[in-house]
Structures are given as C-alpha cells and as structure tokens.
Amino acid sequence: MSCSSSAKGAVAGAEASAAAVRPRRPVVTAFVRREDGKLLVVKRSEKVSSYRHQWGGVSGGVEGSESLLHRALTEIVEETGLTPQQLQLVAFGRPLPVDDPGRRRFLVHPFLFQLTDEAAAVILNWENEAYDWVTPSALAQLHHVPLLPETLRRLLLPPYMQMHVQYIKTDRQHGASELSAYVLQALRAAIAHEERSAPSSKCGTPSTTAAAAATSPLAAEAQAEAAVAAAAAEGSNGSSNGQQQQHAVYPSFEACMEAYQNFCFHMAVARPSMAAVANSATNVMLQLQQEVAARADPFEPAEGVARVALTDALNKLTQQLQQQQASVITNGAAVLKGGMTVLTTSLSSTVAKVLIQAHQQALAAAATAADGDAAAAAALAEHMQRSGELGTASAAAAAAAADQAVISAGIAQGAAGSIDLLQQVPAAAAAAAAAAAGSSVVKAGQLSIAMEDWIDDPEFWPSSSGIGRDALAAPSSSSSSRSRWELDLVRGRQQQQQQQHSSSSSVSKGPGLSVIVCESRPLCEGVSMARRLAAAGLNVTLITDAQAGVFVEQADVVLLGADAVTPDGVVNKVGSRLLALAAKAAGVPVVAVTECLKVSPGPVSAAALPNTSLQEGEEEKEASEVLQGWSHEAAAAVTKLMVVKEDSSSSSSSSGSAVVGSNGAGESAGGVAAGSSSSSSSGGDASVLAAAGPGSIDVRNVYFEAVPLQYVTGLVTDKGFVSRFVVAQMIKQRARDYQQAFGLEVVGGPAAV
Numbered sequence: 001m002s003c004s005s006s007a008k009g010a011v012a013g014a015e016a017s018a019a020a021v022r023p024r025r026p027v028v029t030a031f032v033r034r035e036d037g038k039l040l041v042v043k044r045s046e047k048v049s050s051y052r053h054q055w056g057g058v059s060g061g062v063e064g065s066e067s068l069l070h071r072a073l074t075e076i077v078e079e080t081g082l083t084p085q086q087l088q089l090v091a092f093g094r095p096l097p098v099d100d101p102g103r104r105r106f107l108v109h110p111f112l113f114q115l116t117d118e119a120a121a122v123i124l125n126w127e128n129e130a131y132d133w134v135t136p137s138a139l140a141q142l143h144h145v146p147l148l149p150e151t152l153r154r155l156l157l158p159p160y161m162q163m164h165v166q167y168i169k170t171d172r173q174h175g176a177s178e179l180s181a182y183v184l185q186a187l188r189a190a191i192a193h194e195e196r197s198a199p200s201s202k203c204g205t206p207s208t209t210a211a212a213a214a215t216s217p218l219a220a221e222a223q224a225e226a227a228v229a230a231a232a233a234e235g236s237n238g239s240s241n242g243q244q245q246q247h248a249v250y251p252s253f254e255a256c257m258e259a260y261q262n263f264c265f266h267m268a269v270a271r272p273s274m275a276a277v278a279n280s281a282t283n284v285m286l287q288l289q290q291e292v293a294a295r296a297d298p299f300e301p302a303e304g305v306a307r308v309a310l311t312d313a314l315n316k317l318t319q320q321l322q323q324q325q326a327s328v329i330t331n332g333a334a335v336l337k338g339g340m341t342v343l344t345t346s347l348s349s350t351v352a353k354v355l356i357q358a359h360q361q362a363l364a365a366a367a368t369a370a371d372g373d374a375a376a377a378a379a380l381a382e383h384m385q386r387s388g389e390l391g392t393a394s395a396a397a398a399a400a401a402a403d404q405a406v407i408s409a410g411i412a413q414g415a416a417g418s419i420d421l422l423q424q425v426p427a428a429a430a431a432a433a434a435a436a437a438g439s440s441v442v443k444a445g446q447l448s449i450a451m452e453d454w455i456d457d458p459e460f461w462p463s464s465s466g467i468g469r470d471a472l473a474a475p476s477s478s479s480s481s482r483s484r485w486e487l488d489l490v491r492g493r494q495q496q497q498q499q500q501h502s503s504s505s506s507v508s509k510g511p512g513l514s515v516i517v518c519e520s521r522p523l524c525e526g527v528s529m530a531r532r533l534a535a536a537g538l539n540v541t542l543i544t545d546a547q548a549g550v551f552v553e554q555a556d557v558v559l560l561g562a563d564a565v566t567p568d569g570v571v572n573k574v575g576s577r578l579l580a581l582a583a584k585a586a587g588v589p590v591v592a593v594t595e596c597l598k599v600s601p602g603p604v605s606a607a608a609l610p611n612t613s614l615q616e617g618e619e620e621k622e623a624s625e626v627l628q629g630w631s632h633e634a635a636a637a638v639t640k641l642m643v644v645k646e647d648s649s650s651s652s653s654s655s656g657s658a659v660v661g662s663n664g665a666g667e668s669a670g671g672v673a674a675g676s677s678s679s680s681s682s683g684g685d686a687s688v689l690a691a692a693g694p695g696s697i698d699v700r701n702v703y704f705e706a707v708p709l710q711y712v713t714g715l716v717t718d719k720g721f722v723s724r725f726v727v728a729q730m731i732k733q734r735a736r737d738y739q740q741a742f743g744l745e746v747v748g749g750p751a752a753v
Contacts, residue, residue, distance in 0.1 A: 024107040026062040028072040038133040045129040056145040081123030093154030180276035256306040273704040275564030275600030285741035287313035327718035332593035338362025345518035346573035347525035348561025359512040366511035562594035569706035580711040589713040599730040623699035
C-alpha cells in the first residue's frame with residue numbers, strides 16, 4: 001500500500017470515527033399498502049427542509065421519548081388525511097442507519113400498514129406536493145430519498161419466506177421448543193427454494209406469484225428437500241461444486257446476508273411470548289456471522305458464501321438443539337421419582353417427554369426391586385412393554401402430525417452436557433430418604449433434587465412445607481460442587497397426603513408416575529397432553545382448570561413448561577400463575593423445566609423499537625375461541641352483547657373478534673384519534689376497543705402470563721438447576737445477542753445493556 005493511499009485511509013478512518021460519535025436522529029418511514037399490493041408514496045414539497053421534490057414514504061422525525069408507532073400514525077394522519085381506523089399495522093422492520101452525502105445521520109424505523117378502507121381518500125398537507133400508488137418493484141425507478149428501496153426490503157419478505165413467518169404466527173398446535181426447531185427448518189426450506197430457483201431469481205427480492213403464496217410451509221419444505229436431494233444427485237454425477245452453483249442465485253453477498261437477517265428478524269418477532277423462537281432465530285444469525293468470518297475473503301466475499309455458511313450454521317445449531325433438548329429431558333426426569341403424583345397444565349412437549357422418561361425409569365427401578373417376586377416382575381415387564389409400545393406409537397403419531405423432520409428425527413439420549421441431578425446428593429440425605437421410603441420406590445410426598453440457592457427470601461418457603469431455609473445444608477468442604485446446595489424436599493403433612501392418596505376421590509397410584517392435567521382452556525391443549533401421556537402408559541387424571549385448587553392437595557410437585565424465562569418470571573400458558581399460587585398455599589414445590597434457549601430479556605421488538613410498547617407480551621387471541629366451548633344458546637346470547645367490532649381486511653389479522661380496528665402489532669392506533677380507547681390486547685393482532693356502553697360484554701382471550709420467580713421452587717434446564725443470578729446474567733447476554741444478530745441501534749449508537 002502506498003503512502004498516499006495509506007494517508008487517504010487514515011483520513012477516511014478519522015472521518016468515519018467523527019461520524020460515529022455524532023448521534024443519529026430517529027425517524028419513522030411508513031408505507032401504506034392497498035389490497036392490490038401497491039404502495040402509497042409521496043413527493044416532498046418545496047416547503048420542507050430536506051429532500052425536496054423527492055419521493056418517499058410518509059416520514060417524520062421522532063421527538064424525545066415518544067412512541068415510534070404513535071409517531072408513524074401521527075405522520076400518516078397529518079400528511080395523508082387517512083385515519084388510524086383505516087389502517088392496520090402489518091409489519092415493522094429492523095432500523096436502518098442512513099448516512100447521506102449531506103452529512104445527515106438518521107436511524108430510520110420502517111413500518112408497513114394495510115389500508116382497510118379502499119374508498120378512503122388521500123388528502124395531502126403542505127409537506128408533500130404529489131402522491132402515487134406504485135408496485136414495490138417500481139419504487140427503485142423513482143427519484144427517491146436515500147435508501148428508500150432498502151427500507152422497504154426490511155419490511156417485505158418473498159413469499160417462500162413469508163409463509164413460514166405466517167405459520168409461526170398462527171400455529172397453535174406446537175410448543176415453543178418445537179417452533180424453535182421449526183425456525184431451523186424454515187431456513188433450510190429457504191435454501192432449498194433458492195437452490196432450485198432459476199438463475200434470474202434474486203435472493204431477498206419480493207415476489208407476488210400466487211403459486212408461491214399459496215404453498216403451505218410444510219408442503220414447500222417437502223418440495224425443497226426433494227430439490228436439495230436432486231441437486232446433490234446431480235452434483236455427484238460430475239456437475240460443478242455447490243459453491244460455484246450458488247453464484248447464479250445471489251445478486252451479491254451483502255444482499256443475501258441482509259435477506260437472511262430480515263427473515264430471521266421477522267421470525268424472531270412473530271411470537272413475542274415464545275422466547276425460544278426469537279432466540280433460535282438470533283442464534284442462527286450469530287452462528288452465520290461466525291461462519292462467514294471464518295471463511296470470508298479479506299477483500300470481497302464471494303456471492304455464494306452466505307448460503308454455504310448458513311447451511312453449516314444450521315447443521316451445528318440443529319445438533320446443539322438436539323443436545324439441549326435431550327439434556328433438559330434427562331435433568332427434568334431426574335427430579336421425579338416413582339409413586340409421585342405430578343400436576344401440570346396445557347401441552348408442553350418438554351414436560352411430556354420428561355414425564356414419560358421419568359415414568360419409564362421408575363418402572364425399570366421397580367422391576368429391578370421386584371426380582372424376588374416373579375409374578376410382580378412379570379406384571380411390571382408386561383406393563384413396561386405396553387408403555388413402551390404405546391409410547392413409541394404415540395411419538396410416531398405426533399411426529400407424523402407435526403410433519404417436521406428436525407423434530408421427528410428424535411432426540412439422542414445421554415447427550416453431552418447431561419447432568420444427573422441426584423448423583424451428588426449427600427449420603428446422609430440419601431440414607432434418610434431411603435429409610436423414609438422403606439423401599440427403592442420413593443413414597444409420595446418426596447422430591448429429592450440438587451438445587452442452587454434459588455430463593456433468597458426465607459418467607460417464600462411456606463411453613464407447612466417443613467423444609468424452610470434451615471433444612472438447606474450447604475455442601476461440605478470436600479464436596480466437588482460447592483456452588484450447589486443439596487436438599488431433600490420432604491413435604492409436610494406427609495401422613496395427611498398419604499391418607500388423601502388412599503381415599504376414593506384421590507388419584508390412583510402405582511410404581512410409575514401419576515399425572516393430573518388441567519385441560520387449559522379455551523383450546524384445551526391439556527386434553528392432547530393427557531392423551532399423549534396415557535398412550536405412553538401413565539395414569540392420567542384430566543380436570544378442568546377451575547379444579548386445580550382442589551387437586552393440588554394431592555400432588556407431590558407441580559411441573560410447568562415455559563415459553564420464556566424473562567425478568568418478569570416464567571412465561572407459560574395462562575392459568576400457570578394461579579396454579580403456582582395454589583401450590584404455594586398447599587406447600588407443594590413448583591418446578592419449571594425449560595432449555596436455556598428460552599431465557600430472554602423480553603420481545604425482540606423492544607430492542608428494535610425503543611420507547612414503543614407494542615403490548616404484545618399477552619399475545620391475545622380471538623374471542624371466538626372462548627365462545628366455541630359454550631353451548632350455542634349461551635354463545636349466541638353473549639355475542640349480541642359483545643363490544644361492536646369492525647373486521648379488518650388484512651390477511652395477517654386473526655384475532656379481535658370482539659374488538660375494533662385490529663392494527664396487527666399491539667399498540668392502540670386510536671392513540672392518535674380522539675375519542676377512542678386503547679385495548680391491552682396484543683401479539684400480532686392487537687386491537688382498539690370502541691367505547692363500551694352499559695350492558696356490553698368484552699370477551700377476552702389472553703394466552704400467556706408470567707409466573708414470578710419467587711413462586712418457582714426450582715428451574716431445571718439443559719445445564720441443570722440454575723439460580724436467579726445465573727438467569728439475570730443470561731438475560732443481559734441475550735440482550736447483547738439481539739443487538740449483534742440484527743444490527744440494532746438506538747439514537748447515539750448501539751443500545752446500552
């Protein structure tokens with residue numbers, strides 16, 4: 001490198017450093033889309049201070065700490081005359097840093113709205129001199145403000161990607177762990193689609209072909225897998241290598257990296273209450289960045305690097321995910337003993353696998369103990385065989401129904417990182433437990449676990465539990481695990497519990513596990529859970545949610561799954577918090593089993609849209625789901641009294657049957673218009689309620705809630721028991737991960753953690 005070029009580089013570096021310290025001004029850019037897919041663009045007038053006579057979306061600067069969504073709606077109202085009631089928020093994108101030649105520095109927050117009233121008229125104010133409706137592909141041909149097409153690309157995905165985002169948004173049959181695996185499947189399907197596309201197909205370029213839009217995600221995935229197999233067969237017959245073939249697909253390395261980043265971002269925000277989905281998408285981008293860095297050309301990366309790197313990243317993450325799921329199942333099963341009664345709610349694939357594995361282990365232990373009783377051993381062997389056969393059939397049926405290759409492949413047992421939580425229980429505690437049990441089968445009312453100092457508040461432990469902080473013994477100096485406290489949770493009122501278990505109204509017991517399952521209204525996922533467990537040979541009692549307070553007295557432990565672990569607590573299906581409170585009052589331990597993948601600082605949208613509350617944590621769904629469980633007469637009578645509604649025309653709307661003006665992202669659009677009131681409904685389909693008159697009925701259907709950590713006795717993960725301190729550290733790291741994975745910034749630079 002010459003001295004002159006070196007000097008130029010130093011000057012450029014200094015200018016870049018100077019620019020980096022200047023704060024960016026946050027602005028919003030809103031696109032309004034008609035039913036025909038055309039977008040509203042406005043031509044800036046002579047009276048504005050910047051970008052005169054240039055085309056753009058509806059834009060405006062953000063003042064102070066106001067809501068970004070509120071500002072976007074305000075700008076639309078002021079500049080076009082459209083009202084919030086005529087708009088539905090469809091999507092928001094990653095913020096885009098803009099440094100134009102005029103030395104202006106912006107951070108553009110893009111929004112896409114659907115026009116729900118096709119008859120609405122656009123009335124411009126002084127800021128714009130013309131408007132037009134254009135197709136997305138025509139946007140680049142206009143004399144436009146800086147990076148306008150790039151801003152739109154952060155909102156629109158091609159159909160072969162968008163269909164997977166929509167599937168994640170609307171799926172109600174699978175839990176967070178399964179959908180986190182689906183994220184990896186969706187990316188594999190995208191790769192396969194690109195591999196079989198014509199050379200003219202451009203990665204990340206929006207397409208509106210009806211055939212692609214109508215293809216279901218799982219069908220498209222099957223087609224993609226077939227295409228990958230065909231491409232591999234062709235390669236084995238002497239065709240050029242995969243790296244060379246990929247050059248015909250991608251317009252550039254940067255364009256494809258951006259496309260994958262946008263795809264992952266939209267999957268990450270699709271289910272705000274399911275942290276595993278967001279974290280899975282985040283991990284893909286982090287791993288992809290590492291893979292690219294390890295193979296990138298120092299001058300200019302090859303066009304095909306992105307797809308090769310993504311494939312390698314997915315392979316590694318799939319293996320990690322299988323190991324994590326295997327570990328949490330092993331660890332969760334280790335805290336349960338034969339003869340226990342477990343109370344749970346809703347449908348969790350992780351909880352189901354934990355219960356089935358613990359049940360089979362208990363039967364195996366009982367069979368070993370019955371070696372002196374041939375009849376008993378034969379009966380146990382027959383029962384175990386039946387449980388195994390039914391369990392296998394049930395797993396196969398569930399896998400076929402899910403039709404997901406990653407999930408149906410099964411989880412390898414004994415994966416690296418598995419921890420036997422009972423291995424280091426002190427000998428004295430083990431002897432005491434064995435003496436109390438009287439046999440190798442632990443009696444009801446005992447739960448032996450190894451746990452760190454999870455609860456700091458001594459008042460948390462109910463006096464009726466008989467365990468208290470005094471019962472917790474720190475490990476001796478010779479212990480190999482100084483950070484873990486060992487304890488034997490022996491429930492108080494054991495005599496009373498055993499009497500309850502022997503009564504005619506209690507759950508019948510056996511050498512394996514007995515499970516009480518709450519049905520989990522309104523979709524009654526608990527019924528599916530009960531069927532799955534019963535098919536695996538467990539003794540199951542299915543109850544309505546309202547009976548949980550009665551049956552918790554018969555349980556030895558409440559076992560919860562988790563869609564997320566946040567600073568607010570363990571997020572699970574609504575009803576879990578009341579169940580935990582009932583368990584605390586009854587002195588029953590509450591254990592949550594979850595992968596560390598579900599630890600989260602909160603929705604990714606909170607990092608992407610500072611100062612903007614989308615009220616999406618509740619993820620509220622259709623009121624019609626609640627009504628469908630009622631008699632026809634009751635549902636019809638209530639429907640007549642429900643709050644007046646306006647159905648949105650947007651295909652992304654799936655809820656708000658009892659509400660007005662669903663805006664698609666959760667914040668009240670009525671915050672701009674006088675006389676409207678905001679609903680706390682949320683998720684991808686939040687709404688604005690009309691003013692409810694006397695005698696009206698507002699039917700609500702909130703799906704998720706947080707169980708505060710002080711109500712959780714222990715959190716079992718793929719890394720064993722983790723303390724609240726460890727959870728706090730994980731949350732901080734995950735916040736940094738979100739920023740790095742999706743290139744998130746706030747005013748003045750990267751977001752502080």
